[in-house]
Amino acid sequence: MDATFRALCTHGYADLSIANIAEEFDKSKSLLYYHYDSKEDLLAEFLGYAIDYFLADLEAQTGDDPMESLHGLVDKVLPAELDGEEADAQRAITELRMQAVTDETFRERMTASDERFAAHVRGLLEEAAEAGVVEDVDLERTAKHLQATLAGGMFGRATTDRSDASAAIRESLHAYLDDLRVDADDE
Amino acid sequence: MDATFRALCTHGYADLSIANIAEEFDKSKSLLYYHYDSKEDLLAEFLGYAIDYFLADLEAQTGDDPMESLHGLVDKVLPAELDGEEADAQRAITELRMQAVTDETFRERMTASDERFAAHVRGLLEEAAEAGVVEDVDLERTAKHLQATLAGGMFGRATTDRSDASAAIRESLHAYLDDLRVDADDE
Numbered sequence: 001m002d003a004t005f006r007a008l009c010t011h012g013y014a015d016l017s018i019a020n021i022a023e024e025f026d027k028s029k030s031l032l033y034y035h036y037d038s039k040e041d042l043l044a045e046f047l048g049y050a051i052d053y054f055l056a057d058l059e060a061q062t063g064d065d066p067m068e069s070l071h072g073l074v075d076k077v078l079p080a081e082l083d084g085e086e087a088d089a090q091r092a093i094t095e096l097r098m099q100a101v102t103d104e105t106f107r108e109r110m111t112a113s114d115e116r117f118a119a120h121v122r123g124l125l126e127e128a129a130e131a132g133v134v135e136d137v138d139l140e141r142t143a144k145h146l147q148a149t150l151a152g153g154m155f156g157r158a159t160t161d162r163s164d165a166s167a168a169i170r171e172s173l174h175a176y177l178d179d180l181r182v183d184a185d186d187e
Numbered sequence: 188m189d190a191t192f193r194a195l196c197t198h199g200y201a202d203l204s205i206a207n208i209a210e211e212f213d214k215s216k217s218l219l220y221y222h223y224d225s226k227e228d229l230l231a232e233f234l235g236y237a238i239d240y241f242l243a244d245l246e247a248q249t250g251d252d253p254m255e256s257l258h259g260l261v262d263k264v265l266p267a268e269l270d271g272e273e274a275d276a277q278r279a280i281t282e283l284r285m286q287a288v289t290d291e292t293f294r295e296r297m298t299a300s301d302e303r304f305a306a307h308v309r310g311l312l313e314e315a316a317e318a319g320v321v322e323d324v325d326l327e328r329t330a331k332h333l334q335a336t337l338a339g340g341m342f343g344r345a346t347t348d349r350s351d352a353s354a355a356i357r358e359s360l361h362a363y364l365d366d367l368r369v370d371a372d373d374e
Contacts, residue, residue, distance in 0.1 A: 012289040091288050098285035100346035101278050102199045111347040118352075138359075144352050145359035149332060152339030159287035160298040165305075165331050172325075172332035179366070 003032075004046040009088040013095040018042065044105045047096045050089070051113040059120060066127035067134070070146075070177055073121070077150045078170040082157070094158040114151075118143050125180075134180045142180065149173055190219075191233040196275040200282040205229065231292045234283045237276070238300040246307060253314035254321070257333075257364055260308070264337045265357040269344070281345040305334050312367075321367045329367065336360055 003024035011020050018039050022029040036042040058076065062069045082090065100106040122143035128134040153169040156162065190211035198207050205226050209216040223229040245263065249256045269277065287293040309330035315321040340356040343349065 014289070095285060095288050097342075097346050098282060101282050102201070107346065107348060111349055114343060114347050114349055114352070141355045141359045141362075144355040145336060145363070148339035148343060148352070148356045149336040150339065151342060152335035152337065155284075155338060155342050156301060156335060159284050159294065160301050161294060162298055162301055165301070165335070168328045168331040169335045172328045175328075176332070176363075 001046055001049045004042060005050070005089070005092065008043075008046075008092045008095075013043075013092075013099075016043075040099075040103065040105075043096060043099070044103075044109065047093075047106060047109050050093055050096070051109065051116075054093075055113070055116055055120070058117075062120075062124070066124040066131070067177060067181070070121070070124050070128075071174060073124075074150070074170055074173045074177070078153045078157070078166050078173075080167065080170075090154055091158045094155060114147065118147050121146050128180075133182065135182050137180060146173065146176075149176075188233055188236045191229060192237070192276070192279065195230075195233070195279045195282070200230075200279075200286075203230075227286075227290070227292075230283060230286070231290075231296065234280075234293060234296050237280055237283070238296065238303075241280075242300070242303055242307070245304075249307075249311070253311040253318070254364065254368070257308070257311050257315075258361060260311075261337070261357055261360045261364070265340045265344070265353050265360075267354065267357075277341055278345050281342060301334065301338075305330050308333050315367075320369065322369050324367060333360065333363075336363075 003026075004021050006024045007021040008016055010024075011017075016039060018033065018036065021039075021042065022032050025032055032042075036045075058073060061072060061076070063072075079086070096106065097110055100110040122139055125134060125139045125143055129136075129139060149169060150173070153166055156169075157166050190213075191208050193211045194208040195203055197211075198204075203226060205220065205223065208226075208229065209219050212219055219229075223232075245260060248259060248263070250259070266273070283293065284297055287297040309326055312321060312326045312330055316323075316326060336356060337360070340353055343356075344353050
């Protein structure tokens with residue numbers, strides 16, 4: 001999976017081949033050819049791995065305060081600066097995600113990933129609602145809104161040169177979360 | 188451009204060739220080969236054409252009431268039902284947009300397109316602010332938030348099978364627009 005990530009960053013999706021991945025692989029190359037029938041096969045597994053890694057990382061960073069965890073999640077997906085490896089990873093995920101437009105296996109993985117992400121956000125919102133911290137809003141709708149805005153921001157960053165857009169979206173999402181608080185109207 | 192759209196819908200980006208496009212083209216095929224050096228060349232022009240068409244259509248539907256125009260824009264990008272041709276068009280744009288991850292020409296076009304879309308949204312928000320209809324908020328930030336959420340919703344629709352997500356995002360964006368109104372706190 002590490003070899004696939006490195007090869008994907010170096011070559012991009014369109015120019016990637018099993019041979020490129022094998023070049024990055026320090027174990028037996030025949031093992032790689034034995035396990036995967038095609039580049040698509042290997043990349044579908046890589047997509048599942050990358051999503052699990054990203055979501056496990058998000059879940060691990062969840063602290064005691066659900067609203068603080070939501071603000072942290074916004075900063076994690078749309079940080080002020082992406083270091084080289086994070087930018088590569090976001091570009092790689094964007095490229096792989098596009099395969100889901102036409103490929104059923106990728107589409108099932110992206111559906112499961114988005115549902116898990118939305119459920120995580122919704123869980124945090126529910127915790128905050130139970131603690132009386134957020135207003136009586138439609139939590140499912142709010143979770144899906146947050147997810148779409150984060151996905152659109154990440155997607156925009158991977159496909160345009162609008163360097164100021166990520167910062168504006170991040171700030172707007174922090175304000176959106178603050179507006180959910182029960183005391184927001186009194187401020 | 189029509190022939191390119193039909194060929195893209197039939198074959199998808201990965202399997203598309205100039206020969207496929209020529210098959211859909213009712214004029215001289217040699218004309219097509221004469222004008223475009225490669226599939227990428229033709230598709231970069233198609234992307235510009237598709238974006239211009241989409242934005243001109245949005246701008247033409249703008250009425251006298253800026254808030255109503257913004258609600259209309261939300262319904263247009265995330266309609267309850269996409270007919271076959273609209274779904275094909277959103278998938279085609281999503282696939283072309285992916286090329287912007289690695290191709291500078293596509294990236295420049297997507298950057299210009301997103302800027303034009305954000306400027307359109309911001310223009311409507313400014314009109315509403317001048318008419319005293321919306322609260323004193325950061326209009327640039329709000330325009331970029333709206334754009335990211337719409338892009339994320341459209342992207343999610345093209346790459347997952349979460350049929351309920353578009354409806355939730357659409358309703359949430361309508362509520363978000365309503366919350367911008369000066370009288371929102373009194374309701």
